[in-house]
Amino acid sequence: MASADFSVPLEPAVKADLEAEARLSNQTAAEIAEAAIAQYLFGRKLKREAVRQALKETEDGVFISEAAVSQWVQSWGSVDELPPPEPDLSTRS
Structure with missing residues (x-):
């Protein structure tokens, strides 16, 4: 590839x-x-994609509760580190 x-x-x-x-x-x-x-x-590309995905989830009414995120973050670095939380809130019935 040529350089400039x-x-x-x-x-x-x-x-x-x-x-x-x-x-x-x-x-x-x-x-x-x-x-x-x-x-x-x-x-930057990864960040834009993450924001795009988050906006899509918002449009779909899918959310992760603060409690689930807090529990996950508190487990970081421990022997029992939790996987990233799954959506546990929805604005859709």
């Missing part, structure tokens, strides 16, 4: 950190920046 030049102004400290990481990882600063941008964009 792209210029981004960076704060001096960020540029120095990027260049240091490039030296330490035996990569170019451009390779690290490209990977970071790709990861950021992928994360």
Whole structure:
């Protein structure tokens, strides 16, 4: 795939950190920046999809109660960690 030049102004400290990481990882600063941008964009795409799915569930009247979410979160890191809760509330009869 062909690449295109792209210029981004960076704060001096960020540029120095990027260049240091490039030296330490035996990569170019451009390779690290490209990977970071790709990861950021992928994360944004996942977030948009999660929001889209949540809005669909809202339109369908499907919800997870605060109690179920709290119980799940409180179990994080414990031996008995719970799976993500399933919807337990509905506005539909």
